[in-house]
Amino acid sequence: MKPTHKLLFVLCPMLVLGFIYYSSGKLHLHVWGQKPQVEPEISVGRIVGSVYDKQGFLLQLDTKLPLELAYKYGNLTEGVCKPGYAAAKMTTIYPKFMKPAPMFLDRNFKRLAKVSNYLPPFGFKTQERIIDSILTATKNYGLGEELDSLSCKRCIIVGNGGILFNKSLGSRIDEYDIVVRLNSAPVSGYDKDVGTKTTMRITYPEGAIQIPENYEKDSLFVFSAFKPLDFKWFRQMVFKEKLRGTEGFWKSVAHYVPREPAEMRILNPYFVQEAAFQFIGLPFNNGLMGKGNIPTLGTVAITMALHNCDEVAVAGFGYDMNTPHAPMHYYETVKMSAIKESWTHNIPKEKEFLRKLVKANVITDLTNGI
Numbered sequence: 001m002k003p004t005h006k007l008l009f010v011l012c013p014m015l016v017l018g019f020i021y022y023s024s025g026k027l028h029l030h031v032w033g034q035k036p037q038v039e040p041e042i043s044v045g046r047i048v049g050s051v052y053d054k055q056g057f058l059l060q061l062d063t064k065l066p067l068e069l070a071y072k073y074g075n076l077t078e079g080v081c082k083p084g085y086a087a088a089k090m091t092t093i094y095p096k097f098m099k100p101a102p103m104f105l106d107r108n109f110k111r112l113a114k115v116s117n118y119l120p121p122f123g124f125k126t127q128e129r130i131i132d133s134i135l136t137a138t139k140n141y142g143l144g145e146e147l148d149s150l151s152c153k154r155c156i157i158v159g160n161g162g163i164l165f166n167k168s169l170g171s172r173i174d175e176y177d178i179v180v181r182l183n184s185a186p187v188s189g190y191d192k193d194v195g196t197k198t199t200m201r202i203t204y205p206e207g208a209i210q211i212p213e214n215y216e217k218d219s220l221f222v223f224s225a226f227k228p229l230d231f232k233w234f235r236q237m238v239f240k241e242k243l244r245g246t247e248g249f250w251k252s253v254a255h256y257v258p259r260e261p262a263e264m265r266i267l268n269p270y271f272v273q274e275a276a277f278q279f280i281g282l283p284f285n286n287g288l289m290g291k292g293n294i295p296t297l298g299t300v301a302i303t304m305a306l307h308n309c310d311e312v313a314v315a316g317f318g319y320d321m322n323t324p325h326a327p328m329h330y331y332e333t334v335k336m337s338a339i340k341e342s343w344t345h346n347i348p349k350e351k352e353f354l355r356k357l358v359k360a361n362v363i364t365d366l367t368n369g370i
């Protein structure tokens, strides 16, 4: 072969590959139906960066399904659970989304690289031994056989917002496979509005129900840790030990949790980390809990559901600063304005994130408060 032929032989495939690479970038933008926008101050990447915001979410959100998802889900009957739907929609608006992240810590928790180097609430560093001993007692690390084996899971996160009151959504909430409740939100006496089913209740020492009789039967007690002391408290609850000293808590805490160890779980702290730093964009503060860098528990629960449920709905969400005198919760008279005192949360920024999920139909908001 002549040297010029050799050169052509090498150059041609390179040109073809170059062309494919270039046009696939173009094609990608067309498939999502986006017109590239020039937003230099919020651009993050080189080619596609200009259509994403600082957090990495698509700037132009709409409810339309991209072509390949329309093909996958378009023919399913209305109301049938769509496998992988929430994660697929999330990926279209937030391409960095990586689905695998277990709900709860299990015996292999030390292999969870993203959380092993952060202190609570963003990880479990320094708490490995106590977690090991707790997990030895709980022995169960999933939702239970029946729910774990479902091929498609529809989840609802019931927030504690006053907006739930008198909406008669109880029976709709009960239709979900997994009903997540938070802190000490009551069920009994409020069934008409909030339903009767509780798959799990996620909470921390100061948020947990304090009257043992108020715990519903057949639900998982899911512990979310915010500080090292919380792990000590949880170990005492799991082992049914007498609570020694309540110093260090910011409010009175439960002394007894009427659940068997097999019904207790530790929430993967990755959801606090991801919600705070990736999704909402709260201050990193060297990876430590600080002013305004804690997502509310409801947003942590939604983050967990995006990774572990096929469809995600919410109800009872919304801090509305325009109605400061409206009740903050569906079960008590504390006013909405009380949330302004919070130094841990950034409600406006968190709302911005939740709005993106609702706008793009990643989650369905039954009470339209987001």
Ligand SMILES: CC(=O)N[C@H]1[C@H]([C@H](O)[C@H](O)CO)O[C@](OP(=O)(O)OC[C@H]2O[C@@H](n3ccc(N)nc3=O)[C@H](O)[C@@H]2O)(C(=O)O)C[C@@H]1O
Binding pocket: 158, 159, 160, 161, 162, 182, 183, 184, 206, 207, 208, 251, 295, 296, 297, 298, 299, 316, 317, 318, 319, 320, 327, 328, 329, 339, 342, 345
């Ligand atoms: C004074 C205070 O710290 N209040 C916090 C209380 C308090 O700790 C517990 O009730 C226990 O006493 O807990 C919080 O949350 P709380 O227990 O009120 O509510 C659970 C979740 O529902 C969503 N929510 C609630 C009310 C409302 N009007 N709109 C909403 O969207 C939120 O996502 C919320 O997380 C918490 O842990 O996040 C958030 C609150 O900021």
Ligand SMILES: CC(=O)N[C@@H]1[C@@H](O)[C@H](O[C@@H]2O[C@H](CO)[C@H](O)[C@H](O)[C@H]2O)[C@@H](CO)O[C@H]1O
Binding pocket: 204, 206, 226, 227, 248, 249, 250, 294, 295, 296, 297, 342, 343, 344
């Ligand atoms: C280190 C510590 O205990 N800090 C407390 C915060 O956790 C607590 O915030 C509260 O922290 C909770 C977790 O422990 C929840 O995130 C809750 O939404 C949030 O309001 C505030 C309440 O005013 O008091 C501080 O002393």
